[in-house]
Amino acid sequence: MTDPNAPRFFRLRCIFIEQGRLAMLSHLEVAHTLERTVRRAKLPFAVSQGFSPHMKIAFGAALPVGVGSTCEIFDLQLTEYVAPDKALAALRAASVPDLMVQECRYIEGKAPAASVAFPTSTYEVVFEAPISVAGIKVPETVTVVRKRKEKTLVVADYLVQPFAAVEGSPERVTFSLEAKPTGSLRPDVLLEHCTLPARTISITRIAQR
Amino acid sequence: MRYRSIWSEVAPLVAKAERPSRYINHEWGSVLTPEADFRFCMVYPDTYELGQANQALRILVNAVNARPGMSAERGFLPAADMCDALRQAGLPAFSIEGCAPLNSFDAVGITLPHELAATNVLEILDLSGIPVRAADRAEDDPIVVGGGPCAYNPEPYALFFDAINIGEGEESLPEGLEVIRSLRAQGASRRDIWRALAKLDGWYVPQLYGWRSADEAQAAGSWIEPVEPGLPITVRKQIYRGFAQSSGWEPCVVPFAEAVHDRLNVEILRGCARGCRFCQAGMMYRPVRERSADNVVSSVVEGLAQTGYDEVSLTSLSTTDHSQIRRILTRLNSAYEGSGVRISIPSQRLDSFGIDMAGLVAGQKKGGLTFAPEAGTQRLRDVINKNVTEDDLFGAIDAAFEAGWRRCKLYFMIGLPTETDDDVKGIARLVQQAYEHARAVVPKDQRGSIQIGASVALFVPKAQTPFQWDGQIPPEEALRRVNLLRHSVKYRAISINWHDPKTSFVEAVMSRGGREASYLVEEAWRRGARFDAWSEHFNEQAWRDAADSLGMDVAAIAQASYPTDYIMPWEHISCGASRRWLVRERALAEQERTTPDCTFEHCSGCGVCMDLGVDNELADERVLGSAGSADAAGKLGTVAGAATEEGANAVAGDCAVAAAAGADSAAVANAAAAGPIGGDAR
């Protein structure tokens, strides 16, 4: 049932990059920073009702500390329509360079939340030197500690696209991991458990779908 | 050493550090001047999240950056894990903006925010490859300058600083740096720079003064002896005369890491003239200067727009004393209604007007209220000049619990001069009566939610106050009095909070020690003391062993009381309040007689205004009981001497914790301390 008198919101989906030193920020730090960015941009954001009102903003799946991205997502509820290019310009003027909004578009009010809509992430790894994909040895399982409990993850359940070479860039490879409702495997943790032919320089999320 | 970024070398360590965001720079508002002929790094001697909250750091970085050709950067002591990692890798401490080694700067400033930061000063100097003693520094090492609240007794830091800036640094610090710059450009020696600084108002150069023995000092009327002719024998604090007219909005950095007090701070007034006799901040920041309502409101609007913060704190030592506070809060309320912006006032008067104001900013969210009656009996409150009566307190409690608050914390001090067991029991009586008042106005079905607590701290005598001659009570005696208090409380709903003051002997020595204390600091640091304000790092043994090895009786330094004709080791530093006035205040304390607040009543002749050629600068008239509190007599209740803190790694404390609507005590002190190179009076 929808309430015809419910206030109308505009749901703006924003894609941003997280790169350089700022890849070292925690999810919470990124979230705080983006809220402040939205305020500086003076967008007409919606505020929740009640005891301690806060901005209606939702973030995509958390990026591990140390991993960069070209495709992070946050969804913002606006109380007024602002043309996407205007919103983008305002956000960019209020952003720090390495945490820069790249794209804004409106999405359906009922569209699934960014945090669950894109279970599969593709990562790009840059190595210190050119490597051959065959040189990467992937373990069958990875044991992680979560909430003080050990948990053994079967890599094949998560690694939906195995390591693949990037044409023309012999020092780069890509791979994709899928998040499951029961948990997920972090890209940096997977790499730590792999036998690698060279030292890694960076890990970047390059696609979410 | 050449100024350059060492980011590529420290990056791997930062990646592995406990909280990388402490070290990465690139925050909104961070400024780096690439070309400059003079580079200055302003250091807070503790971690990023504590230092970033410090208003002095921000103000002084801005003030120096505003000078043509000068560049100022921020510096912090890396957290313990990072200190160790840097040492192991053979890398120096570095600035934030340029990631440059501290010893590649022309000058390094270190603020002295509270008594437990001394070993951190040595830690950061050593980590930077700068000799910890000024006398051992080479010609091309940076000139190391200090300042801040603890500079009012500079002697425990005397060995480590080339020069110490006394008072508010907005103008005084850049002036001193100009002197260093021009002399360095002329190739002057370190000693020439010392001489030039010593002759500048507000600058103390400890290396140019010998230290007398106690007998010599008493005979000569001063502990210091110039090593050459032509040097001043008193150094007078400097104040920022343009404060009231200057904008309350100062460009600031918006941190990524969650810092302490991570919000917009607008300093709405500086100073507090209530004259609580234990309070150093009240003496240091006189006279009182208010920024006007128009200034404050436009500063808040501008600041929130530029930073994106959703909270603003109107900081000062006595925010609700501002003559236009009602106007300010009403205007801000209407400007930000429904926007999710929170307005907080860190201190309020202990009367119904204070509750009124707290109500204006609290909205629906009524957290805890804190008040600072400081002492349990009227007699002792008169001794300390805390002009608050029981009626004020109960009036405030009635108003607060009627308005919907359910939690209240009261701050007290134990060990105040002249305290008797009756005064200690008086704390219990007062808290119990407060509880009864709360019960009487709260509906029956909600009485279970009433929480009243008392937080008790040990009195630490402070330099430059009327109680500077009074000793601290021994730890065993403190414990006895606290137990007496505990046993005097009959209601189970009342909690008594006592922080075992393991660090209090260090605070007392730093607060009242002479130059010998700087040898103690050095020795304690050599034996592993650092991060003394962090309970998990405080190394009591290192301090005790250091004292033993130097043959120092730290208990005596903390506990000795002196007659008021005794010359104390900081009397060559003047905060403006005259010795004669301090002596008179101490005598009035003995007679249990109070002194009025000069911003409400007549001048009591402390001497600051005449000495500095200034006056209290109020935006409007301050009227007693201006807002419904019918009783006269300036019933005020903020500045506490309590040293408690909710924050996890709170800096254990010092003088000016304030009664806080929303339990944010440190803010007040923080604000007040903005002026000097100095930190957050805590």
Ligand code: SF4
């Ligand atoms: S000189 Fe008088 S008016 Fe000025 S601060 Fe002191 S007591 Fe107040």
